[in-house]
Amino acid sequence: MKAKLVEKKRKSRDLESDSESDDELGNGLFDGVLSASEDEEDYIPSDQIEEDESESEGSEGSDDEADGDDDDILSDDIPSDIDGETDMDKLRRDAEELEITEPFVDPKPKDEDTEGRNYRIEKDANGGERYVYEEIDPVYDSDDSDAQGPANTIGDIPLTFYDSYPHIGYDINGKKIMRPASGDALQSLLDSIEVPKGWTGLTDINTGNPLNLTDEELELVRRVQMGLVPDGLHDPHPDTVEWFTSKQETMPLSAAPEPKRRFLPSKNEAKQVMKLVRAIREGRILPYKPPEERQREEEEKEEVHFDLWQDEEPSAPNPMHIPAPKLPPPGYEMSYNPPEEYLPSKEEREQWEKTDPEEREKDFLPQKFNSLRKVPAWGTLVKERFERCMDLYLAPRVRKNRLNIDPNSLLPKLPSPAELKPFPTVVQTIFRGHEGTVRSVAIDPTGVALATGGSDGTVRVWELLTGRQVWSVKLSSEDPVYTVRWRPTKDAFILAASAGEDIFLMVPTHSSVTPTLEKASREVLAAGFGYAANGNTPAVAPGKEPAGKWSRPGTRLEDEGVLVKITVRSTVKVINWHRKGDHLATTSPEGQRSSVAIHTLSKHLTQIPFRKLHGIAQTAAFHPSKPIFFVATMRTIRCYDLQKLELVKVVQPGAKWISSIDIHPGGDNLIVGSYDRRLLWHDLDLSNRPYKTMRFHPKAIRAVRFHRGGFPLFADASDDGSLQIFHGKVPNDQLENPTIVPVKQLKGHKVVNQVGVVDIDWHPREPWLVSAGADGTARLWM
């Protein structure tokens, strides 16, 4: 069926083409039109065309040609076809249609124009008419269906550029495309009056023809301009469809009964309400008031007064609380009109101005105004108050006990020295003769002679009261005589002196020594030799050096009266006799184990009582009445019982370096002098620690000594060149403490090489004192 339809069409077309060719043979203008009209059918698939061809064999030849054309057209792109379809073509087509209709109306004239035709009519094999066309020369610009009419090639430029020309551009072949005939004035007028449908007043850029748009197109443009959806059918606001409620559900979702709480008042709400109620009751929520009124009310509220201390009850103040100290009241100098003596002098003013404000004792200078009206405001009053405020809250408060007492009340009540007389006060005699330091002094038991030993190695004996030298001997040329001590009994007149490692025992002969006494003395010294000769000497281990070697010092010294020499192992610095005069203890600090030795005169025997000593021995002494032996090392004093041979007591004076000790004739008290400037009084019954510590000397104390003749006196000698006399009374009652009163400071010795007074000794009966100084003198004070 289909094929038949095509055939029919074909036939009719054939007819058309016939008429065409009849009509306008030489009119090349319509070529395109033809092809265009053919085009519409050219979309028929080729096989169908072939079918057609096979069916319509008669027109095969021309068909072939046409086929070739058709193929071209098919190969050609469709857009070009559409582009090329200009207004002109349309117009032409319209005109053609009109013409096409003509042959149907009047086919005759066709026949008449056979001579002008470009074909010839021949007879085919069937005897039918056959139109034979002339062969077309397909030159470049021949009419081909491809060329879509005169396409303007001027490109993308406005047509107005060609306004002044007759053409409007160029076609593909470079030929001018002439301006299409525009209607004459009347026509244009008519056009203007009768706006054609779809008229836009615009001109097509490509063709220069007026651009008309269809209604649909115009509508589309309008919608785009309005910002609407271009599709006119789209409804932007459709009616809502209630999804759930639009339909009435007939069955309930749950069959549970309504809970009770839905019928009870809410507890939470009640709580909230109560909260508000409470706030209102308590006055936290107040009804609104205008601000002015509120402010006024507040001011009134401030004026609430009541007695804060209505039910006051005094409570004990916190012991840790320290009330702020009050500012001191103003004194006379702060007056606006002070007495004139308070006004600062020029120097005081300068001084005040010079000192730093923080270091000033007073923050103001007294000023005088002769009238009250002249007193200005105090410049720093605000600042002072501010500083007070700062002090109140920022200053740490410390309670300081200020002793507001007379300082003299601190001083002990000492009896006046006048009541404690007698004691030595002035120099009576000065003993000059020694070269260099006088190392030691001693007054003999009778109180007549004074023995001194000096650095020059001599021992001298003087008449005490006159100061006349009566006897002298040089014991050593190198070693100084460190110490001289008289034998403490009156039956003999024996002096012990040490020089270097030797201890000499001598009988200084002078006028006051009676021959009997001298003889007795010599006998005492000589007795030992006999003892030694008797062979009673204890056996000394062979190879071991004896502690002391007793010998005669040689004829020179023996002629002078020096009768015995004891040689020990190291330099002897201190000699102390036993009260009975048979023993003497020597101390040589460098001697280490053998630093303390006890010599027995009657047996010419030397013993070393200690195998080992705690520290360096400084001095050793016998107890005045008991068989007790004291050994002072640098720090401690040890008391040994000589009968039981045991340690009785260790006294600790607390001094760093003991220089000398002396035992009170009563035996219960002890004084200690130390190189660290202290004089210590020990009560041996009371404690190991000192009973009193006295610091009167700025320099070391060298010697201390009790008076042994009944006066409650003791003295010390110091390197500052002074002596101090103390009244030290030991009561008979054991319970009472001894009274110690300094009574006198004796100055006179000169300090040589930082050594002042070296040794002292009391007169055995009188309150007289002898001192030995580094200045080469010995002095008698009375």
Place this chain on the structure above:
Amino acid sequence: MAKIKRKGQTGQAKNYMTRTQAVKKLQISLPDFRKLCIWKGIYPREPRNKKKVSKSASASTTFYYTKDIQYLQHEPLLQKFRDQKVLEKKISRALGRGDVGDAARLERNAARPDQTGKPRYTLNHVIRERYPTFIDAIRDLDDCLSMLFLFANLPSTTAVPAKMIARCERLCLEFQHYLITSHSLRKSFLSIKGIYYQANIQGEDVLWLVPYKFNQRVVGDIDFRIMGTFVEFYMTLLSFVNYRLYTTIGLKYPPKFDEAKDNQSAELAALTLEGAGLTTTAEEPKATIANGEEHGPDPKVQAEVNKLVKKLRFEDDAEKPDAEMAEGGDDGEEKPTDGIDKFEPAAPGGDVLPQPTYSGNDPSKLFSNCVFYLSRETPRQSLEFILRAFGCKRIGWDSVLGEGAFTTDESDPSITHQIVDRPIIQAATAEEGDGEDNQTARKLGPNQRYPGRIYVQPQWVWDSINNEELQAPDLYAPGAELPPHFSPFVKATQGQYDPTIPLEEQQTEGEALDAELADAQDEAESGEESEVENDMDVASDNDEEDGDEEEGEDEEEEEEEDEEDEEEEAALQRQRELEAELEGKAVKNKKVDPKVKAKLDKKKALERQKKEEAEALERAKGMLSKKKRVRYEQMEYSNNKKSGEAEKLRAKRRKLEKEKKSKA
């Protein structure tokens, strides 16, 4: 194993806390902590050993007791501070959001005492805690009053709001009114810093300083926030104290405040005192007397009233203001608080005890018979206060000095005393010769005087109250050179210089001798040319009077020298005598003025004694333990310093007196 001890966990370290730790513990800002410390009276402590106490390596400076900080932890104010902080945060957040309305609403709730002068909190409980009894509060009133009086005189600035100043002023006036009515002001002193007042309130002496009425200069870096915190506390304190004081003397508190009068600077007169039950104005009696109607109450009526009052008193022994107070007249003496009870023996035979009096004179009567007029150059506030407090009922002043005067008319005939502080005009004195004479000065225009009244300078008032009697007015006449104004607060101590007594009574023996010697020397010098050598050096010593200090130091040396001199002199003398004897001539003694010689001897004796004393002192000092000796030396040092100052003042005075004498 024993428990390991960590540092800062036991012992002293536990008792102390640094400020930073305290602030952290309380979780408040440092300014808030400061406020809290000021109000609660918490102050730093000084530990015995800082090193043991500090828990950190670096040295901390401020330590507080841990217990103190614990005590602060329970402070209700702390919560207020925190609330305030929260509020501030809310405001700042609202402002940050741009929510101005919300911020304004919150701002209205905020307490801004620095702007409004009143906080949202009260310090009542703090005051009660710090001062458990009223007398404790009175004891601590010195700083409070000084501070409030200062603030009452400050100009208002951003740091010191005007409201605060006004409140300070009012509280001060109220307090002054109490002092006036109770006559408890005792002393006052014009110093260069301001006017000191001392009052005796319930047996406690309170001393405070009021600046002169000038604009106070604010110099240096002064943190008014700190001052403001103190003032806040003090204002609360004084208002409670005032209440208590007013109620104890039967007055209503607060007194009526007349703003109109205050604006005209009436000061004291702006407040009207009222009795607790009945209303009476303090000014009323004054006003009636001012009108000259010195009407005593009708004797019959008075008797009736007295009876009634007695009855009332028996029934109710609460102190009630007397009925006659309303009538005016002689109310001052009859106040139950003022009068001193007289203890008279009811039955014969008992011992007579001294009557209770606080002073020889009743302070309420000192000026009671006087009518004062203040010239316009005098300090009206202080004078009015003092005069009133000492019994003066009628004070008039120039109208420029403000409202509230009894009269502003200078010519009022009732005026007995006029206080002036202006110089005598030269022309007048030249003509008159003596400006002190009232009678003659009166005739002149510029120095016009009204007859029959006493003209005095303001210092007269102060000296009168301090000496408890009216001073001789001629010493204080206008233009006269005023006698020195002495501080009434200085208590004379032994050895200190006292300017109120003559020099002879207080100088030491040595000084007196020196002075006499110097005098004698001067005389001798003026008379004779020849001088004994020995005297010469003594004289030169005396010339150095001003440099007394040095003398003290090398005293010992000099003494020694003196002694040696003495010995030498004696030896020389003996030598001379011997020589004379040999030659058979009379002894040639050098010419020495016997008086001078006697004095010299005396001096020498004094020096010898001094030396002996020094020796004894040295001996005694040696017997002291080290601790005691150090203490003794410290005391000696301070005493020497004090006596040195006194000596200097005495020397100055001696010099001045001498100059005066030589002039005269």
